[in-house]
Amino acid sequence: MTSNVNFLAKAGLQTLIDNLVSLGYECIGPQVRDHAIVYDVITNIADLPVGIIDIQSPGQYRLEQTGDKNYFRWNNGPQAIKPLVFKPEEPIWSCQKSPDGNLRFEKNMISVKKRAVIGVRACDIAALFLQDKHFLHDHNKDEYYRDRRQELLLIAANCTKSAATCFCNSTGDGPRAHYGYDISLTELADGLLVHTLSEQGENVIKELELRTASQEELAEADSLINEAAEQQRSLPSHNLKDMLFSKLKDARWQQIAERCLSCGNCTSVCPTCFCHSENEKPAMNGEVSQHTRQWDSCFSQEHSYIHGITIRSETQYRYRQWLTHKFGSWHDQYGRCGCVGCGRCISWCPVGIDVTEELNAFANGA
Amino acid sequence: MKPRVAVHKFASCDGCQLAFLNAGEDLLTISTLVELVHFAEAGPVDPDARVDIAFIEGSITTPHDIDRIQRIRKNCKYLVTIGACATAGGLQALRNYANAEQWVPEIYAQPEYIQSLDTSTPIRDHVDVDFELWGCPISTQQLLVVLRDMLSNIKPHIRQEKVCMECKRNQNICVMVTQGSPCMGPVTQAGCGAICPGVGRDCYACFGPSENANTTALANRFEGFGFLPQDIIRRFRFINNNATVYKAEAEKWSAKND
């Protein structure tokens, strides 16, 4: 960390939230709901998951109260920032029959709030940058995504522990956030280290009671983050494209398909997956129709439906599509692997299929 | 001339017909777009009228039902089943596993007045069906889509994706992953709005099988959670017990149980 790292007492978090609110931000933060950590509106630090840690394994996610005073000792919940910028479902335009028989199209306008998200992880930021590449490329910027993205202020929390499902160290995306945040926090035993990367971030922290962090505090942060980097899972290598594309006929795809529910939970929780379908919602009178888009998945039948045929009717081809795209052809499309090592697809797969296990098996020719 | 529509009832609870009656303002619109010639629950009664679309609620459980559905089929251009009963035989298809000769006299004082078949079966087993809408009860929203699409002369478009997709779009927290609940969502068709997981309980498959349902992988997972074969059989042998894939999965576990 650089020298402009400051120390903030834990109680100062409340002032941070208050500052955000008075600067006009809607403050989104981690909280416990229905047995998981979710991001939602927050105004009081008492609503943060104090003392909570997440125990994750393939197909399993449990929260545990440790009784300590840490706000950010958990790793992640089912969703990263994706739903805040890429809505699970939203109308994009509507179409109306005019009296003269012509069709009139109208874009759905959205109004966007300034939003600050507290507790964002390094992998979440990496995923957001990947989604930027998809939604904000050159000429075809997605306006809905762009408008929401522009208004985001990101307050990162460096991971001081890893879940058993994490492998960001292997993708190079964590556990420490290096870019993309406005403010970063590293939680120590009795305070937080604060760092900023933007003017907006500076503006938010300028009235906090900060002092320059000591060498000991910096060392404590380093050692915690280094510990978090000791992870149980890893990818066989950075670029798996050639390996995967040489295995298109492997019998393992069918073996996975026997276990896979083709349910799409993995792609829905994946912070980089961006596939969606577009659907028409006609009003009963047949005069108006609303065109909506919604999260879709390469695991659904309609995802590969093209005038009369379903290209990937069997699960083995759907799973192969997910893996070969995410870990293979993303390299051509976006210049890097589509995975940031958050481990969500492992924990939230109802039957506990583990991408790292499958990829290693393919790489080792098993 | 407005398209003529009939809504018929067989063995059922009437809940799917309520999907029409609960349509609110859209019901008024429907009444201006079509002529409702037979819909006993709503008023008009003319069971033998010729119609463009006949909606069928309920399963076939009596000899009289068999005659009736044949007549309806002859009198309509399109036949659409609504709900688990008409589409899969309904909850009452559980009787297909029981011996009617034995239990009917145990329940009814004068069993000679009961004239019923040994089985409860879906409409498809008796006549050609043009479209099947699943659900127990069906969703008003989906019913309106089917009707609207038909009025627009297009094949009704209802996605057969899994409940999980809807559940995740609603940002519900997975009850299987966080609580080890035996959720049927991964093998069940979406359309309900993922209501049950939305309130923290497991889906019980009232919308019937989704496309590409891997019932065996799910049942194996339930077993891994500690459920016994008889518990697993009950998950599949419920509202849509007679739906082909659920029935087959239950039979597999029933063989293990023996």
Ligand code: SF4
């Ligand atoms: S593929 Fe899995 S581990 Fe990688 S970013 Fe997506 S959800 Fe996270």
Ligand code: SF4
């Ligand atoms: S890998 Fe798991 S989460 Fe993904 S579709 Fe298959 S069963 Fe569902």
